[in-house]
Amino acid sequence: MVRIAVFASGTGSNYEAIMKYADQLAVPDIQISLLVCDQPQAGAIAKAQQWQTPVFLVQRRQFADKKAFEQHILLRLKEDKIEFIALAGYMRLIGPTLLNEYYGRIINLHPSLLPTFPGLDAVGQALSAGVKVTGVTVHFVDAGMDTGPIIAQQAVTVDDCDDHESLSRKIHAVEHDLYPRIVHQCATGQIYLDQGRVCYRVLSSLRSSEE
Ligand code: GAR
Numbered sequence: 001m002v003r004i005a006v007f008a009s010g011t012g013s014n015y016e017a018i019m020k021y022a023d024q025l026a027v028p029d030i031q032i033s034l035l036v037c038d039q040p041q042a043g044a045i046a047k048a049q050q051w052q053t054p055v056f057l058v059q060r061r062q063f064a065d066k067k068a069f070e071q072h073i074l075l076r077l078k079e080d081k082i083e084f085i086a087l088a089g090y091m092r093l094i095g096p097t098l099l100n101e102y103y104g105r106i107i108n109l110h111p112s113l114l115p116t117f118p119g120l121d122a123v124g125q126a127l128s129a130g131v132k133v134t135g136v137t138v139h140f141v142d143a144g145m146d147t148g149p150i151i152a153q154q155a156v157t158v159d160d161c162d163d164h165e166s167l168s169r170k171i172h173a174v175e176h177d178l179y180p181r182i183v184h185q186c187a188t189g190q191i192y193l194d195q196g197r198v199c200y201r202v203l204s205s206l207r208s209s210e211e
Contacts, residue, residue: 012044021180
């Protein structure tokens with residue numbers, strides 16, 4: 001059972017999608033053991049309470065610098081034996097303190113086809129740019145802003161009638177389908193990072209049936 005921490009700053013709909021997915025697994029080989037949240041008002045906290053996931057609320061302004069902030073988080077992750085981190089709307093850059101410990105075992109979800117529209121309000125950026133296609137990206141986290149080796153992408157059509165709300169809804173629907181599967185595959189080592197390249201493990205049952 002791989003112990004996972006989900007980091008969130010917002011409504012937590014992707015956290016909840018991961019919970020639902022994990023709940024339905026025939027072989028429950030992952031466990032969402034902790035929600036790390038940096039915003040006391042975040043909807044993710046109430047959702048975690050409903051799902052009975054322990055919540056670790058930690059506010060950046062209570063620490064002198066980013067290093068102290070992340071050391072505090074790291075201590076809790078170690079106490080809870082967290083092996084894998086899924087960022088789900090966590091609106092902070094991950095610094096060296098967490099990255100040194102979890103590089104290759106920390107992934108992020110972003111509402112655009114990276115490297116286009118990184119950073120804040122990717123949906124608004126897509127609408128302003130007038131693109132006809134945007135989408136969703138899942139990637140391993142590195143020190144950059146929404147950079148790092150890409151694991152999966154899925155396109156979303158921008159219709160002429162779309163506004164911020166309708167496009168966000170379409171993107172969320174894709175995220176809720178895609179992200180839990182990728183979290184599961186990465187956490188259990190079916191997808192992994194090897195010298196900066198994203199690799200996919202061939203399942204032995206599949207291989208033997210082909211031989
Ligand atoms: C998601 O759309 C996610 O892609 C985005 O925040 C939203 C969180 O929604 N993440 C980023 O923009 C990261 N740069 P949620 O709180 O409902 O899961």
